[in-house]
Amino acid sequence: MAEFDALHKLANRLQALKKQAKALGMFINDREFLECPNCVLKESLASENTLYTYRYVAIDDDTGLHFPESDEDGKSVCPECGATVKGEWL
């Protein structure tokens, strides 16, 4: 089962890399962007693969707010108004 071992090692390596990327605040495309249905705060991707949020009225302005990491159901909480936000894991 040498092939399986190699694959297993690779998978572990990938997980480790994902963790590192997340620790650096990088977005790794494992879910949809979040959007608050209540106050329309939206998440988007900036250069360097980092996430930022903007308001409908000021698309270019980074609010400095961040949605907390969503749980396994894809649920998060809006940092602006506290509403429950549902995203999809890809």
Ligand SMILES: [Zn+2]
């Ligand atoms: Zn909101």
